[in-house]
Amino acid sequence: MFRLLLIFFAGGCGCLLRYGVAGWAQRLGNGSFPTGTLAVNVIGCLVLGFLATFSTFAYESIMLTVGMANHFMRPSYSRLANSTSPALPCCAD
Numbered sequence: 001m002f003r004l005l006l007i008f009f010a011g012g013c014g015c016l017l018r019y020g021v022a023g024w025a026q027r028l029g030n031g032s033f034p035t036g037t038l039a040v041n042v043i044g045c046l047v048l049g050f051l052a053t054f055s056t057f058a059y060e061s062i063m064l065t066v067g068m069a070n071h072f073m074r075p076s077y078s079r080l081a082n083s084t085s086p087a088l089p090c091c092a093d
Contacts, residue, residue, distance in 0.1 A: 018044075
């Protein structure tokens with residue numbers, strides 16, 4: 001029951017947020033083109049794309065390091081290091 005209430009609450013918050021952002025973006029446009037719908041859909045695609053990429057990368061990295069035989073471990077660690085090291089300068093203060 002708690003899960004259903006949580007889904008109901010999150011869905012309601014998402015609906016209100018989408019409505020607010022779409023209205024705000026539509027007011028910024030000239031009114032003849034559905035700017036609000038375009039803005040909400042582009043933002044949604046970017047967020048979902050980021051989350052899907054992040055979760056897939058995390059899952060595949062774990063499967064590479066845990067699920068392979070010992071003689072395959074060295075390539076998987078090097079792949080993980082090569083994938084994450086370019087992002088390290090972005091994390092520095």
